[in-house]
Amino acid sequence: MGNAYERRILVTGGSGFIGSHLLTKLIEKKNVNHYPYHIRCLTRNKNSIMAQNKNEKDIEIIDGDLSNYNDCLNALVGTDIAYYLVHSMEGSTKNWKRFSEKEKATAENFSRAATQCGVRRIIYLGGLSYGKDEELSQHMLSRKQVGEILMKSKSKVTIFRAAVILGSGGGSFEMLRYLVERLPIMVCPKWVKNKTQPIFIEDVIEYLFRSIETEQTEGKVFDIGGPDVLTYFDMMKIYAKIINKSITITIIPVLTP
Numbered sequence: 001m002g003n004a005y006e007r008r009i010l011v012t013g014g015s016g017f018i019g020s021h022l023l024t025k026l027i028e029k030k031n032v033n034h035y036p037y038h039i040r041c042l043t044r045n046k047n048s049i050m051a052q053n054k055n056e057k058d059i060e061i062i063d064g065d066l067s068n069y070n071d072c073l074n075a076l077v078g079t080d081i082a083y084y085l086v087h088s089m090e091g092s093t094k095n096w097k098r099f100s101e102k103e104k105a106t107a108e109n110f111s112r113a114a115t116q117c118g119v120r121r122i123i124y125l126g127g128l129s130y131g132k133d134e135e136l137s138q139h140m141l142s143r144k145q146v147g148e149i150l151m152k153s154k155s156k157v158t159i160f161r162a163a164v165i166l167g168s169g170g171g172s173f174e175m176l177r178y179l180v181e182r183l184p185i186m187v188c189p190k191w192v193k194n195k196t197q198p199i200f201i202e203d204v205i206e207y208l209f210r211s212i213e214t215e216q217t218e219g220k221v222f223d224i225g226g227p228d229v230l231t232y233f234d235m236m237k238i239y240a241k242i243i244n245k246s247i248t249i250t251i252i253p254v255l256t257p
Contacts, residue, residue, distance in 0.1 A: 006036045007212065008078055012066060012110075013085030014041040015048035017170045018125060021205045022083065023049075027058045029209070042066070042075040066106045072113035079117060081212050084110060084124040084150060087143075100142040107149040115154045121218060122155045123211055125204070128163040128197065128223055147221075156218040158211050160204070163225055164235075167201025176232070180239050185248045192232040192251060197225030 009026065013019035019041075029035040040060040043049050049061055064071030066086055076082060086106065114122055127143035151157045164172045179186060207224055211217040230238075233249060240247045 006038050008038045008040065008080045009212070010040045010042060010075055010079045010082040011085065012042050012075070012083060013087065014043055015045060015052070016085060016087070017167070017201070018165070018204065018208075019083070019085045020052050020169075021167075021201060022085070022208055023052070023059065025205050025209050031058065040075065040079065042071070066110055067102065069109045069113060072109045073117060076110075076113050076117040076119055079119050081121045081123065082110075082114060082119050082155075083208065084122055084146075100145075103142050103146055104149060107146040111150050111153040114150075119153075119155045121212070122150050122153060122157045123208060124150050124157065124159050125208065126159055126161045128161040128225065158217045158219065159221040160207055160211075161221065161223050162199055162204055163196045164198040165201055165204055166198050170201060172198075176235055176239060180236050180245065180247060181243070184246065185250070186236075187250050187252060188233070190251055190253050192236070192249070195229050195231055197229050198235065199224055199226045 011019055011023055014023050026037055026039050030037045042062045042064050044065050046061050046063055062075050064075055066072055124147055126147045127140050129140040147159045166173045
């Protein structure tokens with residue numbers, strides 16, 4: 001397992017948008033800057049990790065699913081710091097209630113297993129939102145509840161709350177890029193005028209990475225965002241200008257998925 005001062009770090013969701021970038025950062029710091037890290041990744045699909053050109057000599061890959069409590073134990077045993085980056089809220093909104101229940105059950109497994117294994121820290125990336133629970137979407141409510149469940153563990157939990165994360169491969173950015181590049185005229189729902197505080201993916205990764213080297217972040221919640229407050233309408237216009245494309249956006253007063 002390495003020397004006594006080695007930090008044993010688990011990354012969940014390593015094949016995802018955030019997790020894959022974080023793994024790259026951790027591996028770079030281990031190999032180039034000689035940080036004393038033992039990096040472990042839990043995944044349901046080992047090939048998805050290997051497809052990212054991750055070398056098995058750099059990370060320990062564990063097959064498993066967080067919905068299985070024994071898999072959680074297997075991944076967390078001997079772990080000092082665990083990143084919780086999994087997210088199940090996908091597909092049609094009509095299925096989000098079912099996905100929300102799955103997210104809560106998975107977070108409860110992880111929280112209990114972390115306590116049982118004596119994990120010192122959990123670092124979680126949630127969603128940036130305000131308002132009472134009944135005012136939140138099922139998606140944002142689920143993100144909030146996962147953080148609350150993780151905080152019930154005996155680990156010191158750090159929560160970063162981000163809004164739209166911009167970067168190639170991210171769902172929000174790819175949707176925006178797809179629409180702007182392919183549709184010269186768009187009819188959009190009124191939520192494109194909702195304000196958000198987007199943040200660049202590399203800045204998010206920097207927050208996640210530096211938190212393990214900064215003890216003052218232990219047991220705290222941080223809202224992270226870029227310098228500008230923008231709407232999706234603003235971001236589409238900005239991206240269209242960057243690629244030198246003229247677009248027309250018409251907003252209709254209804255909500256759509």
